[in-house]
Amino acid sequence: MSKKRHILPGFNLSLGWSVTWLSMIVLLPLAALIGKTASGGWGHFWETVTDPQVVASYRISFGISLIAALINGVFGLMAAWIFARYQFPGRRFMEAATDLPFALPTAVAGIALTALYSPNEWIGKWLEPLGIKIAFTPIGILLAMIFIGFPFVVRSVQPVISELSVDVEEAAACLGATRWQTLKSVVFPTLVPSLLTGVIMAYGRAVGEYGSIVFISGNIPFKTEITPLMIVHKLEQYDYTGAAAIGFTMLVASLLIVCAGNFLQSWGNRFRERT
Amino acid sequence: MASFIDLHHPPGSDRRADRMVRSTSEPLWLRRLLIGIVLAFFVLFLALPLIVIFQGALEKGFGYFLHNFTDHDILHSMLVTLIVALITVPANALFGIAAAWAITRFRFRGRQLLLALIDLPLWVSPVIGGLVYVLLYGRRGYFGPWLQAHDIRIIFAMPGIVLATTFVTFPFVARSLIPLMQAQGCEEEEAALTLGASGFEILRRITLPKIRWGFFYGLILCNARAMGEFGAVSVVSAKISGKTNTMPLEIERLYNDYLFASAFTVAAALSLLSLITLLLKTIAEWQNTRQLEAGRRALLESSIDTIPSKANA
Numbered sequence: 240m241s242k243k244r245h246i247l248p249g250f251n252l253s254l255g256w257s258v259t260w261l262s263m264i265v266l267l268p269l270a271a272l273i274g275k276t277a278s279g280g281w282g283h284f285w286e287t288v289t290d291p292q293v294v295a296s297y298r299i300s301f302g303i304s305l306i307a308a309l310i311n312g313v314f315g316l317m318a319a320w321i322f323a324r325y326q327f328p329g330r331r332f333m334e335a336a337t338d339l340p341f342a343l344p345t346a347v348a349g350i351a352l353t354a355l356y357s358p359n360e361w362i363g364k365w366l367e368p369l370g371i372k373i374a375f376t377p378i379g380i381l382l383a384m385i386f387i388g389f390p391f392v393v394r395s396v397q398p399v400i401s402e403l404s405v406d407v408e409e410a411a412a413c414l415g416a417t418r419w420q421t422l423k424s425v426v427f428p429t430l431v432p433s434l435l436t437g438v439i440m441a442y443g444r445a446v447g448e449y450g451s452i453v454f455i456s457g458n459i460p461f462k463t464e465i466t467p468l469m470i471v472h473k474l475e476q477y478d479y480t481g482a483a484a485i486g487f488t489m490l491v492a493s494l495l496i497v498c499a500g501n502f503l504q505s506w507g508n509r510f511r512e513r514t
Numbered sequence: 515m516a517s518f519i520d521l522h523h524p525p526g527s528d529r530r531a532d533r534m535v536r537s538t539s540e541p542l543w544l545r546r547l548l549i550g551i552v553l554a555f556f557v558l559f560l561a562l563p564l565i566v567i568f569q570g571a572l573e574k575g576f577g578y579f580l581h582n583f584t585d586h587d588i589l590h591s592m593l594v595t596l597i598v599a600l601i602t603v604p605a606n607a608l609f610g611i612a613a614a615w616a617i618t619r620f621r622f623r624g625r626q627l628l629l630a631l632i633d634l635p636l637w638v639s640p641v642i643g644g645l646v647y648v649l650l651y652g653r654r655g656y657f658g659p660w661l662q663a664h665d666i667r668i669i670f671a672m673p674g675i676v677l678a679t680t681f682v683t684f685p686f687v688a689r690s691l692i693p694l695m696q697a698q699g700c701e702e703e704e705a706a707l708t709l710g711a712s713g714f715e716i717l718r719r720i721t722l723p724k725i726r727w728g729f730f731y732g733l734i735l736c737n738a739r740a741m742g743e744f745g746a747v748s749v750v751s752a753k754i755s756g757k758t759n760t761m762p763l764e765i766e767r768l769y770n771d772y773l774f775a776s777a778f779t780v781a782a783a784l785s786l787l788s789l790i791t792l793l794l795k796t797i798a799e800w801q802n803t804r805q806l807e808a809g810r811r812a813l814l815e816s817s818i819d820t821i822p823s824k825a826n827a
Contacts, residue, residue: 354774409538
């Protein structure tokens with residue numbers, strides 16, 4: 240049947256291999272996650288995911304990630320703007336460096352940030368006399384989440400700024416708009432979809448992040464424990480159904496975040512086609 | 515009055531150029547302020563962490579730095595990381611080519627679903643990437659009893675590390691190939707087919723040269739993640755130094771043992787790798803855009819060529 244519809248060879252081989260590999264690496268393991276979650280029963284599931292210590296970890300993982308994503312939205316927009324619009328020495332270098340959080344192993348980032356912000360280290364020792372503690376507090380977690388989410392916003396917004404035609408801004412200026420009015424009513428509305436997409440992607444990444452956070456967070460129960468760490472704790476106690484229950488909850492949360500991101504992206508595409 | 519004069523005596527060209535810039539750009543002080551803020555952000559979040567790693571690695575002198583690389587456990591962790599990357603990167607590369615070929619060259623039911631599932635490991639927590647394999651192959655997992663009866667160890671051993679790494683690096687090659695192959699179209703492949711080339715000949719002599727930079731881009735990103743993965747691997751590894759520790763796990767072990775200089779040395783080695791990755795990635799991105807644009811132009815030209823011939827007929 241497929242041969243009639245397609246001219247090029249290799250349909251069965253390429254699709255067969257893709258689906259086999261996908262099943263082995265992603266589908267079967269995910270089925271195990273769902274199966275293990277279900278095997279514990281509803282009561283056990285609810286008890287696990289509403290355990291006060293786990294609930295406290297949601298506040299950190301989902302709450303602080305949101306603050307980090309919003310901060311990244313501000314700085315990411317600024318960085319994308321200056322990369323797309325301004326000429327200054329070192330611009331290409333900075334553009335390339337933007338992706339460092341993607342390339343740097345999370346454990347390396349984790350110990351580096353801890354070393355910077357610990358009480359008697361580089362930056363920490365200047366803040367300690369002021370009574371500001373960063374490492375082993377939620378602020379440390381926030382910094383790690385800002386670090387890993389930053390490239391998402393820049394990568395999402397910068398192409399849209401580059402595509403903008405300056406004619407529209409010229410027209411606005413000719414009609415007597417001040418630069419601020421032009422930015423506020425002409426430029427910024429076209430950037431909103433891509434900005435939101437970038438912020439949501441940064442949020443999703445920060446929610447699931449583990450390596451760069453566990454070093455700087457100090458992992459104090461009820462205070463600085465993140466949700467992925469709760470999975471690790473359950474596995475250390477060989478509580479597979481408990482670990483699966485928390486894992487499943489995170490999976491559903493991530494799915495919702497991704498759906499929101501995709502929805503915004505398609506909205507943004509429609510928006511751009513219209514303009 | 516000033517506007518009246520301006521109308522009759524147009525301002526000098528330099529002044530007009532200045533006003534043009536001003537109308538579509540921000541005032542100089544704001545531009546400088548923005549660049550300054552972003553620069554400060556970069557120094558604080560990107561430059562300082564790198565500096566602190568290399569400073570920490572060289573704290574006890576260059577001799578000590580080099581001496582670390584004769585340590586058995588550190589060397590072994592580098593070997594484990596290398597083996598893991600050598601297995602997972604080619605495996606995912608093969609999958610990436612197959613998936614990109616199927617998705618960009620054919621239309622079939624479930625195509626969108628396949629695309630979405632390829633992305634899945636990108637957005638779930640890496641810890642879940644390790645967890646799912648524990649649930650399958652761990653002592654109390656679905657296949658645990660059977661594996662124990664046959665004395666096969668997957669979790670807390672090398673196969674588990676390879677599987678978890680494969681999970682988190684799964685989308686990289688496919689993701690970098692699909693948009694590229696989509697944009698390039700398949701006219702050249704079809705031409706080769708009519709000239710009698712076999713499927714593998716087409717792949718080797720037409721498609722692979724066309725996508726080589728996108729492929730390379732995917733490979734280096736996949737490799738960087740494979741060598742640097744921490745969350746997924748820390749769940750499935752027994753964390754025994756000198757046996758099942760990858761470099762990131764060895765960093766954690768050394769750090770928790772307060773061997774900071776050694777931890778930072780391993781971290782410096784991985785940082786160097788990520789800097790090389792960034793450099794190669796930038797080059798590949800640049801070349802990839804060129805290939806993409808060449809593909810688009812060829813597509814455009816071929817469609818322009820066909821319009822007059824249709825009109826003549």
